[in-house]
Amino acid sequence: MSKKKICMVGDFSVGKTSLTQKFVNNVFSEKYLTTIGVKIDTANVGHTKLIVWDVAGRDSLSSINASYLVGAAGVVLVADGSRPHTVDDLNDIWSTVTQRIGDVPAVVALNKADLDDWGVGDDKVTEFRSLGWDVFNTSAKNGQNVPELFERLVEKINA
Amino acid sequence: MVDTTTQQNINKQLFQKLELAYFCVDHSMVVKDVSSNLSQYGFTDVCEGGNIEDFVDFMVGLDSHTEIDLPLVASPSGIPISVSLLPSEEQLTVLIANASVQAEQRQKLQQQANENELLVYQQKKLMAELERASAELERKNLQLEEASRLQTSFLSGVSHEFRTPLTSIIGYTNLVRKDLRHVSEQMVPRIAKTDDSQSYLRAVQRSSKHLLSLVENLLDHGKLDSNEIVIRPKRTDIAEVFEDAAILLHPLSTTKNIEFEVETNFSSPAFAVTDDSRLRQCLINLVGNAIKFTDTGSVTLSVDWKDDILDVAIRDTGPGISEEDLQKIRLPFWQAADTGKAGTGLGLTITERLIEMMGGELRIESKLGEGTHVHFALPMPAAPEGDSPVEQTNAEAVPLKLLLVEDDSDIADLVWMMLSERGVDVVHVANGALALDALNDDSFDIVLMDIHMPIMSGYDAIQELRARGDETPVVVMSASAMEADREKAELLGCQAYLTKPVDVDDIMNIADAVLSS
Numbered sequence: 001m002s003k004k005k006i007c008m009v010g011d012f013s014v015g016k017t018s019l020t021q022k023f024v025n026n027v028f029s030e031k032y033l034t035t036i037g038v039k040i041d042t043a044n045v046g047h048t049k050l051i052v053w054d055v056a057g058r059d060s061l062s063s064i065n066a067s068y069l070v071g072a073a074g075v076v077l078v079a080d081g082s083r084p085h086t087v088d089d090l091n092d093i094w095s096t097v098t099q100r101i102g103d104v105p106a107v108v109a110l111n112k113a114d115l116d117d118w119g120v121g122d123d124k125v126t127e128f129r130s131l132g133w134d135v136f137n138t139s140a141k142n143g144q145n146v147p148e149l150f151e152r153l154v155e156k157i158n159a
Numbered sequence: 160m161v162d163t164t165t166q167q168n169i170n171k172q173l174f175q176k177l178e179l180a181y182f183c184v185d186h187s188m189v190v191k192d193v194s195s196n197l198s199q200y201g202f203t204d205v206c207e208g209g210n211i212e213d214f215v216d217f218m219v220g221l222d223s224h225t226e227i228d229l230p231l232v233a234s235p236s237g238i239p240i241s242v243s244l245l246p247s248e249e250q251l252t253v254l255i256a257n258a259s260v261q262a263e264q265r266q267k268l269q270q271q272a273n274e275n276e277l278l279v280y281q282q283k284k285l286m287a288e289l290e291r292a293s294a295e296l297e298r299k300n301l302q303l304e305e306a307s308r309l310q311t312s313f314l315s316g317v318s319h320e321f322r323t324p325l326t327s328i329i330g331y332t333n334l335v336r337k338d339l340r341h342v343s344e345q346m347v348p349r350i351a352k353t354d355d356s357q358s359y360l361r362a363v364q365r366s367s368k369h370l371l372s373l374v375e376n377l378l379d380h381g382k383l384d385s386n387e388i389v390i391r392p393k394r395t396d397i398a399e400v401f402e403d404a405a406i407l408l409h410p411l412s413t414t415k416n417i418e419f420e421v422e423t424n425f426s427s428p429a430f431a432v433t434d435d436s437r438l439r440q441c442l443i444n445l446v447g448n449a450i451k452f453t454d455t456g457s458v459t460l461s462v463d464w465k466d467d468i469l470d471v472a473i474r475d476t477g478p479g480i481s482e483e484d485l486q487k488i489r490l491p492f493w494q495a496a497d498t499g500k501a502g503t504g505l506g507l508t509i510t511e512r513l514i515e516m517m518g519g520e521l522r523i524e525s526k527l528g529e530g531t532h533v534h535f536a537l538p539m540p541a542a543p544e545g546d547s548p549v550e551q552t553n554a555e556a557v558p559l560k561l562l563l564v565e566d567d568s569d570i571a572d573l574v575w576m577m578l579s580e581r582g583v584d585v586v587h588v589a590n591g592a593l594a595l596d597a598l599n600d601d602s603f604d605i606v607l608m609d610i611h612m613p614i615m616s617g618y619d620a621i622q623e624l625r626a627r628g629d630e631t632p633v634v635v636m637s638a639s640a641m642e643a644d645r646e647k648a649e650l651l652g653c654q655a656y657l658t659k660p661v662d663v664d665d666i667m668n669i670a671d672a673v674l675s676s
């Protein structure tokens with residue numbers, strides 16, 4: 001079985017940990033606990049053993065520690081659809097990724113799709129798609145598009 | 160220079176203090192050496208000769224030649240560790256240290272900072288929403304105001320349309336009643352029949368008058384709403400105002416069999432400066448209401464005028480008003496549900512506004528079963544002695560001047576009343592000869608001429624007038640609908656021919672057309 005490392009990246013509190021936990025353990029918690037450093041989980045997707053690095057988000061105190069990215073075969077770019085600026089920040093975060101590990105396969109999770117105050121414009125989605133990313137409206141809360149998100153990334157990595 | 164033994168001791172101490180663990184792999188990632196305490200971090204079963212990726216997840220994807228620091232990694236045991244990859248020629252050494260203390264500090268700081276930032280964000284969002292909501296409210300408010308303005312102007316418009324036909328219904332029923340009286344005097348056997356008709360007509364008139372007063376209230380309300388009503392104070396004998404009100408309202412109290420008393424501390428003449436017609440309107444409304452709602456006992460109007468203040472109190476022994484209804488009573492169009500008394504529910508609203516405009520305030524005190532006490536006070540200075548009435552300045556357009564030639568005084572009165580209502584300046588004469596005199600002495604915008612009159616008929620008068628070279632427009636008004644009469648009128652150069660009963664709107668339309676051509 002092949003093993004692949006992937007990284008969850010995005011601003012803090014967008015749902016990186018929640019998406020990972022939903023996917024790996026099928027659990028969700030409303031409580032917010034900031035991830036410090038990195039937490040590593042594993043899950044099998046088909047014949048691939050996925051090593052998921054749930055990296056601390058970019059926040060007011062620090063940017064993403066690029067060392068965590070080393071060795072990743074792909075990334076999940078996560079944003080909070082109810083906080084539009086976290087969507088805009090993905091471009092910056094992507095350049096951090098490419099500087100360190102190059103143009104790896106990527107998928108985008110516009111998370112918290114279960115919330116009412118959705119603030120992502122169609123133009124943003126179009127822009128992301130034109131960068132070659134698959135864009136998913138996800139919800140760690142109700143599970144919407146969560147397996148699809150990870151499966152798609154694995155497909156791209158193995159392609 | 161530290162000797163080897165000391166160095167080893169230091170290393171041992173450090174390893175213990177930092178709880179350092181390690182493993183070494185060759186460049187094919189095959190495990191070569193493992194520290195005995197590695198399992199304390201949850202990395203179990205790491206055995207020499209195996210591939211490190213099978214035992215340690217974080218090693219997946221990493222290579223053996225790159226030096227790298229991975230701070231604050233959650234180890235399988237849950238203990239936060241910091242990981243250092245130290246490559247050399249022969250192998251890669253991976254050092255693992257306990258980072259609990261760092262992680263704990265970091266966690267607190269980071270959690271606080273992130274939560275704060277989220278809070279600030281939520282706050283900003285809420286503020287923006289609040290602003291949006293209040294803007295929306297404001298917009299709605301404006302819409303409501305506009306709707307209410309439209310409603311008022313619609314009501315005013317409709318009321319105005321109603322007023323003219325109502326006036327003519329009242330006027331013409333009056334004429335018919337007089338005719339009937341005439342008939343019954345002459346034709347004794349049919350007296351019973353005409354008596355019935357008389358009372359039916361009285362009912363028609365009563366209802367029409369009621370309608371007219373409602374319509375007038377609606378009109379006043381509309382004007383008050385658009386600030387069109389102006390208070391015009393002038394020298395007024397207020398004793399007369401109160402006497403008038405008493406005379407007008409007494410019949411009402413008599414039919415209801417209740418006592419109605421007026422007490423004033425002054426007698427005629429008592430000259431003050433006030434708008435007598437508005438004051439009268441307020442009194443009739445308030446006292447009228449009191450009488451309307453009182454079924455037994457009395458209504459008392461007491462008036463006190465001193466120190467330039469007019470104090471008016473109206474007390475009744477009626478059913479009183481509940482506290483709940485007292486709140487609503489001033490709202491336009493409100494009516495007590497169970498009283499069964501007709502009205503627009505505007506009288507009190509209008510009165511209250513008028514009193515305010517005159518500088519007073521209407522107060523109503525009442526309890527269910529204990530009657531009602533209505534009170535207001537107005538600033539009312541005495542008029543200086545010998546002061547002539549303040550002229551009402553009317554900056555309106557010059558009114559239309561019309562000569563009405565009509566021998567039937569009832570019809571003349573009616574037409575005069577309806578036209579005057581429209582602001583027309585009407586002069587009335589009773590036959591053709593008098594009309595010619597009037598046209599000789601004065602000039603008119605238009606002549607409204609009956610045909611069949613004693614002394615000189617309308618046709619003769621028109622002929623004479625045209626012979627004189629007087630081209631004043633003439634509108635013929637005749638009971639005859641015969642085409643021949645119409646043709647004759649045309650031949651004489653009349654501008655229009657109207658058949659009785661004439662509609663005041665028709666007269667106004669023709670006057671407008673004639674004058675603008």
Ligand SMILES: Nc1nc2c(ncn2[C@@H]2O[C@H](COP(=O)(O)OP(=O)(O)O)[C@@H](O)[C@H]2O)c(=O)[nH]1
Nearest residue numbers: 013014015016017018029030032112139140141
């Ligand atoms: N409604 C909703 N809340 C979510 C969703 N995903 C995460 N959250 C909440 O968002 C907060 C931050 O989630 P977390 O996974 O810790 O974000 P991270 O900082 O990116 O790892 C937590 O309170 C979660 O419960 C989602 O899909 N829907």
Ligand SMILES: [Mg+2]
Nearest residue numbers: 016017034035
């Ligand atoms: Mg997290």
